[in-house]
Amino acid sequence: MAIATQDVSEKAKPKPLPRVRLELVDIFGRMAQGLSFPRSVGEIYGLLYLASAPMSAPEIGEALSISKGSVSTGTRQLLALGFLRKVWLQKERKDYFEAVLELGDMVRTAYDQIFKMRAQNADRRLTDVSETLADEKGELSPEEYALIKERLARLTKLQKRAKQFMPLLERLIK
């Protein structure tokens, strides 16, 4: 009877992650939080970023001790953002995931999706306010009307500048 140097149980060989990987998981987890994504989303990416082979959802859940549900929603988000790729490994039926390493591209995507959309939104809402002001003109004292008008104009100007700025920024990023 051979001396078992390691637990060689039938299926699970969870083999703890090396510290480097744990640290990167943590870093990306925090980074995600900072960008107001769920921490777990960042952790998944951090885990896969240093993986030497694609990992399956159950493996990911195991390694990070998070639930099936979280892995499922987390990977979905990351796929949608283009941070992860699905990989069909041999004739396995499981899904496998790998990190997209080209983070530069991702920055661009994020910029387009988040920043640009927000700018548009802000634009629309600011227009709405100006309309409201026009509607209310009668109910406001002339002084108040003038003051508000001036300040809204300020905001609009600022926004115009921001808009001019964006293509420049885009060129730099790309």
Next chain:
Amino acid sequence: MAIATQDVSEKAKPKPLPRVRLELVDIFGRMAQGLSFPRSVGEIYGLLYLASAPMSAPEIGEALSISKGSVSTGTRQLLALGFLRKVWLQKERKDYFEAVLELGDMVRTAYDQIFKMRAQNADRRLTDVSETLADEKGELSPEEYALIKERLARLTKLQKRAKQFMPLLERLIK
């Protein structure tokens, strides 16, 4: 006996805000959330942005129906970020606040405080990970070591680019 057309109670004449102002309060509130600040902080700024005169803390609380505590912490944060100014109005003993309208300047401040600080942080942490990798070299298979090393190098490169990028961005902003 004159007919009271309005409630002329002894002290509080809360006079509801015009719709324009409410809308801007809402916009700035949401914007704050988007930038992961407390909504109330954005609302306070939005309120003051269209105020025709400085407002006291109790007035702010009243207008937004938020508590003394929130007003106190909110104004503190906004003052710290430079979005608000304290104004000593005549010989009043209350503090009065007014919005700093130069939002362009504020963008600069925010950039310095938030973005720059984050970049530094990421930097430090990435260095730490590389050190950990060096420590662990012995415990990793040569292949894994090589792979991790390569990927960390990628991140470091990305970060260098980001760093080079920053002064450019700064020049554009200023």
Next chain:
DNA sequence: CAGTTTGTTCAATTTGAATTGAACAAGCCG
């Protein structure tokens, strides 16, 4: 087909941040 594994969805729970409100400190006024 029954049994197993994988993955999704959603209601319940947990967790963490924002907000409240009460206790306290400080300044002013009669």
Next chain:
DNA sequence: CGGCTTGTTCAATTCAAATTGAACAAACTG
């Protein structure tokens, strides 16, 4: 001084987002 107003701090509460876990669906396996 005693009462009144203002402002801060902090513990308790509330609220929203993230996470879990259970129920379900789908795909494969013997």
